[in-house]
Amino acid sequence: MVHETLAATHAVVTLDVGLPGIVWPWKVTMNMWAKSIGTGIIFMLFYLLKRYPKESGNLRFSSTVVALVFIHMFLLFTLADLHQPLRMWHIFFYPHWTSAITVGAWMATLFVVMLFGMAYFSFVKKDNAKFDKLMFWTVILGIPVTLYTAALMSEATARELWQMPTESAQMMLAALLAGSASMILLGKKLSYEAKSSLGVILGLSALTAFILYQSELIFGPMKSEEVIAVLAYVKGNGEYATMFWIGQFVAYVLPMLLVALSRSGRSESILKLAAILALVGLWVVKHVWLIIPQLLPMS
Amino acid sequence: MYLESRRSFMKGAAFTVAGAAIAKGVFTTDAVAESISDSKFTNTPDSLSFYPPVEEWDSFKELDGTDWKRGGIERHGVRSEDNPDGIQVNDYTIVPTVCSNCEAGCGLTAWVNKDTMTVRKYMGNPVHTGSRGRNCAKGYAVTSQMYDPDRIPFPIKRAPGSKRGDGQWVRVTWDEAMSAIGKKMHDTLKVGDEISKKSIMYHVGRPNENGFGPRVPQSLGIDGYNSHTNICSAGAREGTIQWANDDRNSPDWANANLIFLQSSHAADAGHYFQQSAGYIADARRRGAKMVVIDPRMSNSAGMADLWIPCWPGTEAALYLYLVNRIVHEKGKNEEDLVDHSFVKEWVNWDRLMANKDYLQKMIGYGYISEMPKDDSYESFIELMKELYAPYTKEFVVRECKLEGMEYKLDELWDLFVPAGSKIASYLWRAGAIGHRGGWMNTRAGFLPLALRGAMRGDIGGVGMHHWHEISVAGKGDKATVAGEHPKKTDVWNELAWPPEYPISTYEMGFMLPQLIMDEEWIAKWTKRGLKIPNKLAVYVPRMHNPLWINPDGFRWVEALKREDKFELSFNLSPTWSETNWYCDYVLPVGLAGERNDQQSTPSKPEQRIEFRQAVLRVAAEKAGWKAKNPARATLEAHMKFGLGEVWEESEFWPNLIVEYVDPDGSLGIRKYWASKKDPSRAVTVPEYFDEALSLLPKLKAEANKLYQGEEFPVYSYIRDHGAWTEKTDVYKPQEEDIKFDKEHVYAHGHKYPLAEVEKDEFGALWVKDGELKKSIGIVKDGKILAGFHTLSKKLEFFSEWLADDWKWPEYAVPFYPRNDREAEKMVHLVTQVHHKFMRHDNEFALNTIYRLPYNIHTRSVNSKHLMEISQNHNPIWIYTKDAEKLGIKRGDAVKVQIEDTLTGIKSGYFIAMAVPTEATRPGVLACSHHAGRWKLKDSVEIPGFEHDLGIMSLGAPKYEMTNDGKVGTMKPTGAIVPHHVWQFKEYNKDLDNIWWDGLSGAWQNAVAPCHPDPIAGNHGWHQKVTIEKASADDKIGDIKVDYENNFKVYQGWRDQLTRPLAPGDKWRRPYHIKRPVKPSQKAYKVEIKDV
Amino acid sequence: MQLGFLVDLHLCMGCKGCEIACKVENEVPLSTWRLRVKYVDVGMFPETKRTFTPLRCNHCENAPCERICPVSALHYLENGIVNIDKERCIGCAGCVMACPYGAIYIDPETQTADKCTYCAHRIASSMMPACVVACPVEANIFGDLEDPTSNISQYIQDNQGDVQVRKPEKGTDPHHFYVGGGNLQLNPLASKRVEGYSLFNKLTTKMPLGGHH
Ligand SMILES: Nc1nc2c(c(=O)[nH]1)N[C@H]1C(S)=C(S)[C@@H](COP(=O)(O)OP(=O)(O)OC[C@H]3O[C@@H](n4cnc5c(=O)[nH]c(N)nc54)[C@H](O)[C@@H]3O)O[C@H]1N2
Ligand SMILES: Nc1nc2c(c(=O)[nH]1)N[C@H]1C(S)=C(S)[C@@H](COP(=O)(O)OP(=O)(O)OC[C@H]3O[C@@H](n4cnc5c(=O)[nH]c(N)nc54)[C@H](O)[C@@H]3O)O[C@H]1N2
Ligand code: SF4
Ligand code: SF4
Ligand code: SF4
Ligand code: SF4
Ligand code: SF4
C-alpha cells in the first residue's frame, strides 16, 4: 500500500493552500452524546416498566423530563453547529429525503412531540395507560432516532472509518450505555435488583462496544488504506492515542470492572461511579471517533 | 450566424458542446421560466466560447458569478423587469489592454461593468497572437492590484520641514507637483552646460513599453536615461551582443524538438513567461523533450525530461563539452555533427583565420599549439577540435561538480543530437547574471547551438530578438509641433556609464549610489578630464524600486536621503514601495489597465505590437463621456470614475514639459510634446499613438479600411483590438535579400549610393557612419543579404572588436579556464562562488536568483490573491543531507552570513527559515527575493484628508531600522494587519480572512555587496555564505549589514578587475553595440588625460 | 448533456493561473478555494521531480454531497453540473463531510457551503469556465461527455488507458478526469504532508473553517 511506498517515492507536498481543519467539532460530539442519553433513558424506562413495574412507576415523569432535556440539548447543539441556524426551517420546507439529516430531523422532531405527549399524560393527565401506550411507539421511534446518526455518518462518504455497519451497533450500544448509566443515577429509589440489572446492561453494552472498537482497531486496517491512516491517529504515538485510550478505559473498561465489583460487594455507590464514568467516557470515545477521520487530508 | 461567427472567431474558440440540441427542459410558464426563455441564457448551450467576438465587446452580457451563488437561473431565472429576483446580468464593455506584471505583455481585456464603471475582472485578449487569450496567475491578479485598498489615491509630497524618510506627507495637486518639478527642471536645463545635461535622471525598472520613456530624456537634450538591466540580464545580453550584436535571442519554442533551458521558461518565469510556457507546452505535446540546467529544481526542472544541477556559474564548461563532442564525433550515419552549411556560411570563422595576430595570441594563451595550416574552413574546424578537446567528460564532472551524475551527461547528449537544428533556448539570467564571468555562459552556450545549425533563426531554432520586436512608441513625432524626432545629445553621463565599464550591458544603474557618493572616484576621473556630476538636480525612478531590489540597500537609503546629492526626487509609482519612502514626491501613475503605451514582445517568430490603455477612460469615452482637457483625459477619467487622482506617463510628461518645463518654448523642448493640432496644449494619447502606430504599414492599411473617415483610424483600431500582428513566420531574416540597383543599396530604410558602399574581403558591405564605418549587408552568390546585426554580418564566434579594440583579447572566443593556473589568471571568468571557495561543511553558494510563478519582484506585495498563495515564499532551500550534517531542521531559523571571495570581506547576515529539500543541489542554497518587504510605518496621516493611507498592509510587515552610515539593521516588529479599508470597499470585503503573517522572509538584497562583473557590468547575484543556526534573539527577517564593508567590496571589484578607459582611448564604448538611448558620436568620443 | 472536465497533468506547469482566475471570477473569499493546484515533490536528489495537480469539484454523477444535503441546496442541473444555492443552505457542513475530495468549504462571508460550479453562470452564458480560458498550456479541457465529437470525449478516447479519476473506489462517478498523472498526484495518501512550513508556503490544516467556528 502507499504508506509503505512513501519512503521509497519520497513524495512530499511542497505547495498547497491552507486547508480547513475540523468541520464537525465538539458540538457534534455533544449532539451524539446527548441524544444517546435522551433516547437511552426512554429505552431503559421501557425496560424497567416491563421488569419492575412497581418500583419504576414514579420514574415515568422524571425520565421523560430527563429525556426531554437531553433531546433538547441534542437539538440545541445540532442547531448551534449550523452556520445558518436561523434557516433550520428549510429542512421542513425544502426536505431532501435522501439525506439522513432530513430524515433524522423529522424523526427527532416527532420524537420530541411524542415525549411531550408522554409528559402531558404523566403530569397533566396522570394517565399511565395512555403514557405506556405512547411510550411504546416512542421507543419504536427511538430506535431509528438512535440509528440515524450512524446513517448520517455513513453518508459522509469521505470518512471511510464510519462506513461500517458497526457504527449502527455502536450507536445502539451508546444509547444503552448512556441510558442505563443515566437511569442508575436517576432511579435513586429503585431496588438494588433493578439497579443491578441496569448495571448488567451497562456492563454488557460497555463490553460489546469495547470489543467492537478493539476489533476495528485490529481488523479495520484490512478495509482500506484510508482507515489505516485514520487509525494511525489513535495508535502508537498518534495525536489522539492518549485520548482514545482514556475514552476506552473510562467509558468501557472501568465501568465493566466497577459493575463486576459492585455486584460482588452489592455496592450502589460503586455502581454510581461506574455510571458516571461511562457517561463521561462515552463523550470522549465519541469525540475521538468523530475527530480522527477529519484529520486526514482529502485531496 | 451568431454561432458561426463565434466559431470562426479563433482556433478552437468554440467547441461544440452538444451534438444535437437538447430540449430546453420543461418549464411551467411562470416568470422564472419566461425570463430564461426570453434571454440568451440557458443551462444547455449549443457551444461554449473562450471569448466573445470582438464585435460584441462594446456590450456583452454575462450572468454574474457571485449572484449565481443563489442557485442560478433554474431557481431564480434571469433578472429582468418582470423578474427582479432573477440572477443578475452584467452588461460589460470589454476593453483590451496589456498586462504589465512581467515583461511578457500578454493581452488583457478589462470587463468593465457599465452600470458601476468598475472593472469586474481582467481576462486575456484572444486577438493578441502571442498570449492567445491566456494569462498566468499574475495576469488575473491585476484586478486585486487595481483595487488594492492601499493604493496611493493622489500625489503626495514630503511634508515641508521634514526629512526624507521621516514619513510625513502632505497632499498636493498634480499641478502643484508639476509646477515645482517643472521649475527645477527648467532651471537646470536653462544652464545648458555639460553638467546640467547630466543632472536629470530618469531611472526605469522594467518599463514595459517600447520607446516612449527614452523619448523623454532625449527630448530634454540630456543623457539621463538609466535602467535596471545590470541586475537583470546584463550577462546574457553581453554574450549575445558578442555573438550577434543583438540584445537577446528569440527562440521558436513551439516548433523545437528540444527545449534547452538554462532558465525557467517552461513553468516559472523567464521572459515572456506564460507565452513561452504555452509554446513550450505545444512542443512537448508534440513530443519535444526538455532539458533544464539549474542548481535548484525549479518547476521547469521538476517537470523536465532531464535536470542537470550544475554547480552554478560553471555551465560554460558543460557547453564547451558539448562543443568538444560535436566537433569530434560523428552521427549515427557517420555524418558530421557540425552543420557545415550553416557554420561555413554564417559564422565569422573567416575573420579569425585571417587574423594572424590573433591566432598568434591564441598560441600564446595556450588555446592552440600552432598556427593553422591555412585560412580554410577545414583548418578552422581543426582549430576548433584542438581548442575544445580539453573539455572532456571528466573535466565537466569535476568542474560542474556532477560526481555521481555522469549518466546525465550521456542523457543530455542523447537528447541533444537527435534534436538536430531544432533546439530552442533563451539564455537569460541564471548563470549569466549570477556570476563574475557569467556572460561567458551565454557566449559558450550559443556555440553548440550554432554548430548544430540551431542559430540560423529557422523553424524550431533560435532567432534574434530584434527580428521579432517592433518599437514605435517613441515615434509619434508627427503628432507634435516639431514633427520630427528629438536630436541625440552630445553629452555622456558617467553616472550611468562609468569609464571602468565601457562595454557593460547596459547602464550601471544598480550602483548609482556608490558612484554618486564616491567623491574620490569622481575626483579621480575629473582629474583625467571627465566632467562627472557630483549630484543630481532631479531624480525620477519609474516602475522601479531601486532601493529594495538592488544589492546593498542601505547604501541606497543613505544616498536617497542626501538632499545635496539628489536635490529633488519623485517616484512615478501607483503603489507604495520602499523607494517612495525616501523621495520628495510620489506621483501615482497607472497600473496595467490605466496606462497608455505600446509594447512589443518577441515571444515567437512574428512581429506584433500590443497596446496598453487606460480602460476606464476608454470605457467612459465609448459611453459618450468627454474629457474637459483632452490632453489630460486619463487623469480626468480616473478621478471621475473612482480610481483616484491616478495619472499616466503618456499624458504626464507632455503636460509637464509643455506647461511647466518649457512653457514658452525657450528651451527648445516644448515643440516635441506640444500638439500639432492644437499647439496651445500637450499632445493627446490618440494623436500621439495614431502617428506612432501608423508607422506599421499593414496596420495602417487595415485600420483605414475598418475605421474609414475617423480622425484617428489607427488609434481606433488598436483601442478596440489591443494588439496587432504585422508579420508572421519571421524566420532567417539574415538570409533575406537587400534591394539594390545600379545606383543604390537599400538597407534598413536608407538608400546608400553605390559609390559610397565598400565591400571588404569577406563580402561585407560598408558605408561611412560619421567618423566610423558601419556594415549594411553581405554579398553572397551575387546577392546582397541582410546578414546578422554584427559588423561582420555573421555570427561572431570571434569577437574581433573585443580582442583588438576593447582590451579583452583572451576572451574573444568562447572559452572557460581549463585548470587551476588558468582559473587564477582568468579570474574574470571564474564565478565568485566557485566550489573551490567552499572549504567547510557550513560554507555554501547562495542562489539568490529565482522567481516564483505567482510573484513579481516587488509588485505583488499588496495583491491579496497573490499574497495568499505565497506564504513562506523565500525560505532557504538546503539540500537534505547538508542540513542533516549541520543539524538544521525544517523551520529552523538560520543565520546566513555573506562573504566576498575576491576581497575576503564580510558583509553581515540575514536570518531566514531553513527548509531541507531534495530540490536543490548539495552545496548550493537557494533563496528567492520576493519576501522581506518592509515598511517603517503602518500608515501615514495626510493632513486634511479623512483617512490614513495604509502602507502595503496586506503583504509587508512593519520593521524597525537602524543605520548610522556604516552599519544597518532591520528587525520585524509586527505581522500583517490589513489597514482600515476606505477605498474599493466592495472589492475588499474578505480582508478579515487574512491568515498569513508575512514574517517568513528577509531583505537579503540589502546584505549583498554590490559587485559588478568587470566586462558585462552585471551584479553577480550569487553569494558565498556561511550558515549556522540562529541564536535565540535572532528572528526570521532580521538583517545586519556592514555597508561600509560592502563599499570596500565594490571598490575591490571595480579596481582590481576592470580595464578602464585609459589615455589613448578614443571612444567611450564600441559605437556599433547597443546603448538604449544613444547619444551622438560626439558624446562617444573621449580623451583621457594621463595623470 | 453531461459537462465534464479533464486535466492533462503532463502539461500542467503549476502556474496557478486557473486558481486566481477562479477566485476573481467567482469572488471566492480569502482562505477558501474552489480550485487549487497542489505541488508534490517526488524522489531523491538528483532524481527529483515535481508534479502539479489542479483540484476542484468533480461534479460526481453519484454525488455524496448532493445526497447528504438536507435541503437540496446542492442540486443537479440538467447539464450535469452539481450546483449550489447559498440561500437554501443551512450550513450543516454535511456536504463538507461527505465529499471525498475536500472540494466543498464553508464560505466565511456567507457562512454557507460553496464549491466549484464549473462556472455554471459562464456556461449559461455560453462561455467556457474561467479556469479553462486561463490556462496558458491548455491543460484544461472542458465539454460534453455525452457528445462523442466533443473535445473532451476525443481527448479521453485519444488517451485511453491513461484516463483516471480521483478515488474511483468511492463510487461517486466523477465527471472530472485526469490524463498523464498517477497515484502520486491523485491519491492524497501517496504523499507526505508535513504541517507547518514547506518549500513554497506555510501549509497548515489548522485553518479556521468558514472563519467563525
Ligand atoms: N513569475 C515571474 N515571472 C517573471 C518575473 C517575475 O518577477 N515573476 N520577472 C521577469 C523578469 S524581470 C525576468 S529578468 C525574467 C527572468 O527569468 P529567468 O531568466 O528564468 O530567471 P530567474 O527566474 O531569475 O532564474 C531562472 C532559474 O535560474 C536558476 N539559477 C540561478 N542561478 C543559476 C546559475 O548560476 N546557474 C544556472 N544554471 N541556473 C541558475 C534559478 O534557480 C532559476 O530557477 O523573468 C520574468 N518573468
Ligand atoms: N535577489 C534578487 N534580486 C533581484 C532579482 C533576483 O532574481 N534576485 N531580480 C532582479 C530583476 S531581473 C529585476 S528586472 C528587478 C526588478 O526590479 P524593479 O523593476 O525595480 O521591480 P518591480 O517590482 O517590477 O517594480 C518596481 C516598482 O514599480 C512600481 N510599479 C508597479 N507597477 C507599476 C506601473 O504599472 N507603473 C509604474 N509607473 N510603476 C509601477 C511599484 O512601485 C514597484 O515597487 O529586480 C531585481 N532584483
Ligand atoms: S506572463 Fe507576465 S504579462 Fe503574461 S499574464 Fe503573466 S504576468 Fe502578465
Ligand atoms: S466532488 Fe465532492 S462536492 Fe463535487 S460533486 Fe463530488 S462529492 Fe460533491
Ligand atoms: S452545508 Fe448547506 S449545502 Fe452543505 S449539506 Fe448542509 S445545507 Fe446542504
Ligand atoms: S470551473 Fe469555474 S468555479 Fe470551477 S474551478 Fe474552474 S473557474 Fe473555478
Ligand atoms: S492554469 Fe493550467 S498550467 Fe497553470 S496551474 Fe492551472 S492547469 Fe496548471
Ligand SMILES: [Mo]
Ligand atoms: Mo529582469
